Amino acid sequence: MSDTIARMPATAGELSALECRNVTVRFMSERRAVTALEDISLTLAPGDFVTLLGPSGCGKSTLLRVIADIVKPSAGHISVLGHDPAAARRRREIGFVFQDASLLPWRSVIDNVRLPLEIGGRRPALPSAMDTQALVDLVGLSGWEKALPHELSGGMRQRVAIARALLGGPRILLMDEPFGALDEITRDRLNEELLRIWREIGTTIVFVTHSIYEAAFLGQKVLMLAARPGRVRELVTVDLPEPRRLAVRETPAFTALAAYLRAVLETC
């Protein structure tokens, strides 16, 4: 398997994976301007795993959507590997995993994973593109290639969505509460597996969650956002023994970190 999966090459020079400078997003809602994000600045190095944590309404999802060029910022500047979001999106440098898996129900697992190949037709194959089958194996769905989404559990559907987002080898993977609707046992297992996948392919991941434990367990850094308007509260660096296993959550270091995050969250 490992020979078909090319590990992401270390980016040349100091080019950051993501750079947000003074990003502000305002919406018009019922004739009233709402500021979803205010003056967000953030720099991520290639290969970073950052979790976004904050109370509901703090604009976590909006930040992901601005990076993915789904929402345009009202002010500020964003650069994904030196490109503006629209160019990065067209170059397939961005992978996105939604809260619900958003699989196409008429397509089998393998056909859902290969959907990105069928869109944007004459695009030249990306050098870091992975084999579809290798991706299905990577997310642990070997043997389920022919299954239809309604035959899968919620956790399996999210695995398909992750494989689809990884097709084409994105340099940055944006995940919007991907495990939020799953039961705790499935969620724990997928958390551990996501770390394994991240170690294997080395892509930059920005992961939105509203779970303190998920944020602390997954992230190399936890970006805490405050609500109304959404702004950066604190960027916490996580220092836990690598590679992380679920048992790390019982260690005093993790408990202290979680307690700290909770304390900060209460002031957000």
Next chain:
Amino acid sequence: MSMPATIPLDVTAIRPMDEIDSAWLAARRRRRWRRRVMPLLGGAALLALWWGLVVGFHVRPFIAPSPVAVAMTLYQKFAVLMTNLLPTAIEAVAGFLVGNIAAIAIATLFVHRKAMEQAFFPIVVLIHSIPVVAMAPILVLLMGNGLAPKIAIAAIICFFPTLVNMARGLEAVSPQAMELMHVLSANRWEVFVKLRLPTSVPFLFSALKIAASGAAIGAIVGEWIGSQVGIGALIIQATYNFDSALLYATVLVGSCFSVLFFLTILLIERIVIRWQPDAAL
């Protein structure tokens, strides 16, 4: 009222597992059997009632035939009935195709050009509100006495439900799926082919099932005006000749065709749509 402290245990109810299983299976078999047989019994009872009324009240044959007379006519005039079914079937199927293809095309246009929808949808609703029976003579005058006006009537009946359902189906894509398409930099054509069209298929089939019986009605109504052949023409002739047995037999053949048409669409739907856990839509 006080409940007994202990529930009396029926010792005879405790049986070996496989015996319970086989009893349960037998009960299920009986239930299934009943589901199939009961409608047949109901139909037979109604036929018997019909026969009893016609014979008991000495209803004259040109008012209403007995079921036996209808069955005899069905057998004796089978060739005539089939000769007349052929043009009706051609008109219904052709009208079905024309009406639905037009509706699918216009629904696609409406989804992509909102201005067109705003300008023309009210007019479509207006035309739809004209009763088919009122429209038929106009079309016969316009298009002559051939197959064309019947096909047109069948097509008009099919058009409206398919247009409405198809437009709804093409819009029924989830916002997240649209965002996914955006992240993948899909163009409008790709969004249409990969997302909108497959999403609309269940909606389309629920419209096609309505259209199948509608097309048969349209063809028959079209044949009422000055037509020499077809199920509709035969209905008119049989009525004027007071041949009630032939009239009933013709109606029966027409409705059998309609049911077969419907079942064909149902079968195609079952083959095409395999991604839904149950046939909910």
